[in-house]
Amino acid sequence: MLVLAFDTATPAVTAALHDGERVLAEHTTIDARRHGELLAPTIELVLAEARATLRDVTAVVAGSGPGPYTGLRVGLMTAQGLATTLGVPAYGVCTLDALAYGSGLTEPFLAATDARRKEVFWARYADLRTRLDGPAVDRPADVPADGLPVIGAGADLYRGVLDAKGHEAPPYPYAGSLAALAVERLAAGAPLDPARPIYLRRPDAVVPGAPKKVLAPGESGRATA
Template identity: 65%
Template sequence: MLLLAMDTATPAVTVALHDGTAAVAASGQVDARRHGELLLPAVDRVLAEAGAGLDAVTGIVVGVGPGPYTGLRVGLMTADTFGLALGVPVHGVCTLDALAYAAEDVEGPFVVATDARRKEVYWARYADRRTRLTEPAVDRPADLAGDVTELPAVGAGALLYPGTFTDPRGPQHVAAAALAALAAERLAAGEELLEPRPLYLRRPDAQVPKNYKVVTPQ
């Protein structure tokens, strides 16, 4: 097994190569505006560091979000393209699940929260690193229940709103190494992973104006 993992659902552009036991190479850079520019060079760096060719990859793992429309689709389109070109399966993993999985220092119930912009967070509640209790959602932090915001909270969303999340923790951003490790663990257990389809939770920022006038030729 050699999994090429990537995630662009958060400001982090992150890539890793995983052999089914451990990550053999990884790259990560935080830049919310350059997902498309940074992703493919990161793939090249990871393959070079591992001394592996792209043809050695047996599967693709991609974070499906939730995340902002523009960044998220970069990773998903790239993953689909690699899968088609190589003839290998493409597996989806919830980005919040990968963040939870990487929270090795957090014990007991906790929350994962990432920045959704518009003064909102993407979030979900977890019983432990591997067990999500709620479906991913997007909300204003002030609208979340007290029994949620009082829990330890992992992710950049919690750090952005310290007045709401009373116990923010790391990591801030998802890492492809954790994404790949979680996928490898689930595959080894015979679990079915997600389809590589985007989990947007809301409409994109760019929309047709409400009073848009259509002009047709006479």
Template identity: 60%
Template sequence: MLLLAFDTATPAVTVALHDGSRIVSGCTQIDARRHGELLAPGIVTVLAEAGRDRTELTDIAVGVGPGPYTGLRVGLMTARALGDALGIPVHGICTLDALAYASGRSGPFVAATDARRKEVYWARYADARTRTAGPGVDRAADIAESVAGLPAIGAGAALYADAFAEVAGPEHVDAAALADLAVERLKDGGELLPPEPLYLRRPDAKVPANYKAVSQP
């Protein structure tokens, strides 16, 4: 097995390579505006550092969100195109699940990323591997009562720390954790998602209310 994993659903543009036993290379850059510029070079870098060629890849794992449309589609379109070109399977992983997995926590907690508009993408977990609620998108203050007393991880929790009992790391998703989780699920027959975007709200761009189609003569 040689699995390439990456995620662009948050400000982190993160890539990792897993040989079925361990992570062999990885890189992460935090830049919410340059997903399209940073992902392809990141893939080239991790392959080069491991001394491997893309033709050796057997699987791709990609974060499916939730996340903003613009960043999320960069990773998903790249995963689909690369998987199609190489004729290998592409597996989706919930970005919050990867963030939760990286925490290594053994008790209940909340994972939250920044959804903008003063909201967070969030999910509740029994431990690092087990999601019990979500994912959802809400104002942090609106979920404070339902997650009262639970520690929280992620940039969304850090941004609205007053809504959570305790805020801890990791702040951003890491493709190394996403790759580890994907390999674990592949080996154990766990749930993997299709490489489709996990959108939790409508896009900002809308057709104007008074829009009129132009008729052809």
């Protein structure tokens, strides 16, 4: 088994290789604007570090969000394209699940990432493996934390509203955790979702409306009898 995992649903462009027992290589760059530029070189880097090639990969796993539309689709389209080319399955794992798994927490908590527009994507967990609620998107003040610790960059960004309570957890879902979680679920026979996006709201970009009519010189634009 050789699982290639990556996530582009947050500012962390992250990729890792897992052989079914351990993470062989992992690399992450924090850059919210260059997902498309950075993902392929990052994949090449972890393959080289592990002394593997794409033809050695037996499964592809991508973070399925939630996340901003543009970044999220980079990872998922790459996963689908690689899986088709290599003839291997492509799976999607909730990005917040990977963040939670990487925390190592065994008590109830929330995971939150930046959703922009002064909102966060969040989910509630019983422990690092068990999601109880979400994913959802809300303003920080409307997240039902109920006194629980909140991990992730969303908590760091709105620390005055979402209390991190001193827990030292990764701010982003790193690909090593994503790969390890996927491998664990596969080994347990748990079904994995296809590599499809989790969208919780409409994308920021919209289709432009019809252009306004340009009047010729001397035209007033008023109807005449």
